[in-house]
Amino acid sequence: MRVLFLGDVVASAGKAVIQAFVPEMRKSENLTFVIANGENVAGGLGIDEKSAVDLFQSGVDLITGGNHSWDKREIAEFMARDRRVLRPANFPDDPQFPVPGKGHAVLEGPNCRLGVLNLMGRVHMDPLDDPFAVGSRWVDWFDSHDINCILVDFHAEASSEKQAFAHYVAGRVSAVVGSHTHVQTADERLLLGPSGAKTAYITDAGMTGPYDSVIGMKKEKSIQRFLSKMPQRYEPAEGMPGLHGVIIDIDDRNGEATAIRRISRFL
Numbered sequence: 003m004r005v006l007f008l009g010d011v012v013a014s015a016g017k018a019v020i021q022a023f024v025p026e027m028r029k030s031e032n033l034t035f036v037i038a039n040g041e042n043v044a045g046g047l048g049i050d051e052k053s054a055v056d057l058f059q060s061g062v063d064l065i066t067g068g069n070h071s072w073d074k075r076e077i078a079e080f081m082a083r084d085r086r087v088l089r090p091a092n093f094p095d096d097p098q099f100p101v102p103g104k105g106h107a108v109l110e111g112p113n114c115r116l117g118v119l120n121l122m123g124r125v126h127m128d129p130l131d132d133p134f135a136v137g138s139r140w141v142d143w144f145d146s147h148d149i150n151c152i153l154v155d156f157h158a159e160a161s162s163e164k165q166a167f168a169h170y171v172a173g174r175v176s177a178v179v180g181s182h183t184h185v186q187t188a189d190e191r192l193l194l195g196p197s198g199a200k201t202a203y204i205t206d207a208g209m210t211g212p213y214d215s216v217i218g219m220k221k222e223k224s225i226q227r228f229l230s231k232m233p234q235r236y237e238p239a240e241g242m243p244g245l246h247g248v249i250i251d252i253d254d255r256n257g258e259a260t261a262i263r264r265i266s267r268f269l
C-alpha cells in the first residue's frame with residue numbers, strides 16, 4: 003500500500019492546497035490512504051465539523067490531532083459519531099471523566115488494512131500519559147487483531163522524543179511520522195528494528211498551510227508578540243499555500259516499510 007501523510011493543516015490555505023493537489027495525487031501517485039493532521043484546520047485553532055468534512059471531501063481518509071484537538075469543543079460531539087477524527091491516544095483514561103473520541107483507527111482498503119495511532123509527546127508540552135507505554139500497548143492491540151501495517155502520528159515538540167519513540171517501536175510498526183512543529187525535517191529514512199524489519203520515519207512531516215507566515219499565523223502578530231511580550235490574538239495567514247508531507251510505501255504482506263519520500267508542493 004501507499005500512504006500519504008500530510009503535516010499539520012492550517013486554516014483555509016491548508017484546505018485549499020489539499021483540494022488542489024490531493025484528488026489528483028490520489029490517482030497519479032496511486033495512493034491507498036491519505037491521512038492529515040488537522041489540529042489547526044479550523045482557522046488555525048482546532049478542528050470543527052465543517053473543516054473535517056471539507057478535508058474528507060478533498061480526499062483525506064483520516065484526520066489526526068494533537069495539543070490543539072480541543073480548541074473547538076464541539077468536535078467532541080462529531081468524534082462520537084464519526085471515527086475518522088482522532089485525538090492523541092495517551093489522554094488520561096479515567097472512567098469518571100472520560101475523554102471524547104479515540105486515538106486509534108483501522109482504515110480498510112481494497113485488500114489491505116492500516117492501523118493508525120495518534121500519540122502526543124510530553125517534552126515542552128502538556129504531559130499526558132506516557133506515550134511510550136500507551137503506544138506499545140496499542141501496537142500489541144493491532145498485532146492481536148492481525149493488523150501488521152501500522153502508522154503512528156507522534157505529535158511532539160522535541161525531535162529527541164520523536165526519534166526515541168521511533169527507535170523504540172522500530173520493526174514493530176510500518177511508520178512513525180512526526181507532526182506539530184509545522185516545519186518539515188530532512189531526515190526521512192528507514193529504521194531497522196531488532197529483527198531487521200524496516201520502519202519509515204521522519205521527525206516532522208511539515209505544514210500544509212500558508213508559508214508566508216510564522217508557523218501558519220500572520221507574521222506581524224507573531225513579531226509583535228516577541229517584541230512586546232504581550233499576548234496576541236493569532237490570525238491565520240493566507241499567502242503561499244503549500245502542501246508538505248511524506249509518501250510511504252508499505253509491503254502489505256508483512257507491514258514493513260519499503261520507502262519514504264518527502265512531498266512539497268505550492269499553489
Ligand SMILES: [Fe+2]
Nearest residue numbers: 010041042182
Ligand atoms: Fe499544529
Ligand SMILES: [Fe+2]
Nearest residue numbers: 068069070182
Ligand atoms: Fe500541535
